[in-house]
Amino acid sequence: MSTASIHAGWRAEDMHGAVTPPIYSSSAYAHDDHSSLKNLFARRSEGFAYSRSGNPTTAVLEERISALEGGIGAIAVASGQAATTVALCALLEPGSHVVASELLYGGTTEFLDDTLADLSVTSTSVDPWDLEAWERAITPDTRAVIVESIANPGAQLVDLDAISAIAHAHDVPVVVDATLSSPALYRPGEHGADVVVHSATKYLCGHGTTIAGLIVDTGSFDPRRCPDRWQRLTTPNRRFGVTFADDYDRGGSGLLSYARAKYVTDFGATLPATSAQQILVGIETLDLRMRKISADATALAARLHGATGVERVNHPTIPGRPDAALAARDFPHGTSGVFSLDLAGGETAAAAFCDALELFTLAVNIGDARSLVCHPATTTHSHLREEQRRACGVLPGTVRLSIGLEDIEDLAADLDRGLTAAARVGNDRATSAAAAARAGHDRGGASAAASAAPDAAPTATASPDALLARQG
Ligand SMILES: Cc1ncc(COP(=O)(O)O)c(C=O)c1O
Structure with a gap:
């Protein structure tokens, strides 16, 4: 090769x-x-x-x-x-x-x-x-x-x-x-x-x-x-x-x-x-690049799996993925550098995550020497019908990562920065949702909490306490 x-x-x-x-x-x-x-x-x-x-x-x-x-x-x-x-x-x-x-x-x-x-x-x-x-x-x-x-x-x-x-x-x-x-x-x-x-x-x-x-x-x-x-x-x-x-x-x-x-x-x-x-x-450098990128993407996916605010890491090596056996059978040199994360806080968390990253570039491309991030639901997959987006695993809280050739520790630190920002908006929203719920309760209404967070993932709006618990 x-x-x-x-x-x-x-x-x-x-x-x-x-x-x-x-x-x-x-x-x-x-x-x-x-x-x-x-x-x-x-x-x-x-x-x-x-x-x-x-x-x-x-x-x-x-x-x-x-x-x-x-x-x-x-x-x-x-x-x-x-x-x-x-x-x-x-x-x-x-x-x-x-x-x-x-x-x-x-x-x-x-x-x-x-x-x-x-x-x-x-x-x-x-x-x-x-x-x-x-x-x-x-x-x-x-x-x-x-x-x-x-x-x-x-x-x-x-x-x-x-x-x-x-x-x-x-x-x-x-x-x-x-x-x-x-x-x-x-x-x-x-x-x-x-x-x-x-x-x-x-x-x-x-x-x-x-x-x-x-x-x-x-x-x-x-x-x-x-x-x-x-x-x-x-x-x-x-x-x-x-x-x-x-x-x-x-x-x-x-x-x-x-x-x-x-x-x-x-x-x-x-x-x-x-x-x-x-x-x-x-x-000319494809073989070298693909091996490093694939290895680093696999390692970063493993670190992100179970992280606070991350509902799911979409990578073939994550436990429970039905295609893990295919990865082992057909991809001995790795499964490339693109994978996605489903953030618990929906689009708001995804936006905070993307905006906080300093090393990852916010751009709708993949396969660059630079690591890239994007929010597929509002960009690459925005013209699809909602059911088509869901079928291909694009949720409001999904962010796509394309791992580049930078040092893996620098990338990990940047992703931590993104997750911290996503958790912060989750906490702010949960706090305001809880306050709205209390106010709504005082007024005898139940809908104020939901309207305080219109675009959050259903789990986040349904249960602010559950969201706080996930965020540790
Ligand atoms: C899997 C895949 N196929 C095809 C395309 C289209 O390629 P291009 O942007 O070079 O037209 C893309 C672009 O993102 C892609 O990700």
Whole structure:
């Protein structure tokens, strides 16, 4: 993994001996004669014509991620969101159906629920831990299932081998968003995934500098197994004049050729060469970073478990988590650096916690060298329906942490600062709620205590004494 992270896809002799991949800042590529460009457009030869659909710097990144995932090819696109959009569009048509884990990044759920619904694609979301639910949800129109290797923000793991076996029994390809794990911790293709998508913005970049997305074909999906179902790949394409599935005979990916020719080009979801180079630099240290980040996140989760004011720590190694066995079986190098805390005092406590942190940066990103914090219910997951938020473990008191590369003791001290501030507002609110209750009692009313704390978690408003007891 570490060797491929630095060398895969790179041939210095093609680039005047440059030691690191140069940035090809060119919109178009000159050709010697008329037939050269003609053959390229007719897909009879390979090369570069115009950077919207391919660039030499971006091509190095594509080869590198394909090697790291053990795939047969990859496409780099403008963002993680574009990766999911392009990958799904290549598999779907109007009337298709998608089965999706209910533990997905908010933007993916919104894409399925809103944009794809506008295009007459329906979706069913399922509890990823309920294998029978996956089986029940698949219909004759299902053309993809989608799941995250490690869910954002609750760090839930899935039994991808089992989910893939169910999907493949119906000849349905499995798309895995592997943003949180990265190939340093988990290779979804080894567990049945047919297509892997990444928000390279996160761990692959590693330094919060660049938005980017990647799509990898792991090589297990072959549309020729059900040619009628995937006619856009298995018959001559009206627009391009080729049968994309023929690429499989040449060791390429028909699915990705189709996705690049049609969707990357039509949507214009191109990754700039400068961005590709930044992701390549980030990947060079991926393996090292993921091991430290995962170890530190596990240690911090253990320290936060049972801390005053913390109702739950959402991390696979916390006792009682049903995915603990999956962590041990499938994630020997750790489960990444993102996890969440459910604070007892609801949104008010979460706000106090975030505002008190001095080292963690309040920002809606993950996978940076800097530790980050955010409040998903009012940011990344704010456009979802309440029941969707609850299904993916986003409560009013949930805060998401993305552990970075700082010293773990400094991070622990900062988290203590946050918890102290959250407890302080809890105490203030409990005191004022108790005073309001006494006043209400004096007036013969019972509702004053509840209205003193309108957005607190139900347990906090229901019983100030219980809250005080939890806060020690
Ligand atoms: C798991 C996951 N997938 C996809 C995305 C979208 O990626 P991008 O912001 O690069 O478009 C995100 C962004 O937070 C994410 O966390």
